[in-house]
Structure formats: structure tokens, C-alpha cells
Amino acid sequence: MTDWTPVTKSLPLENYVVLITVQVGNARGTAIGYVRKGKWKSEVLIDRPDAKVIAWMTFPEPYVW
Secondary structure (H helix, E strand, O other), X not given: OOOOEEOOOOOOOOOOXXXXXXXXXXXXXXXXXXXXXXXXXXXXXXXXXXOEEXXXXXXXXXXXO
């Protein structure tokens, strides 16, 4: 199982799509994002310039039945 990694600890590889935890004010949510040239990119960050990525994790393995 993959755990969340604080962005203060490390960042994912460049252009590698991951799950991100985004904070806006006191609210937190999860989105999909990636790092390009040292900056986070995500639809959430485009819509909310005051949003801040605080953690990331790789996608979990898909469900197998």
C-alpha cells in the first residue's frame, strides 16, 4: 500500500500523474496532478489559485476480482 508523502519531504518524478491533497483555507480535498518544471499542475489549481498541494501519493493497484 502506498502512503501519502508530504511535499516538504519529496516530489514525484516530473510529469508523473499522482493523487494530490490540496488545501484551500481550512478545507482539504483530493485531486489528480503532476509536477512540471518544479510546479504543481492540476485542474483544481487552475480554478483556485489560492489552493496549495500539501501531499501526494501514487495510484493504488486496481481492484482485481
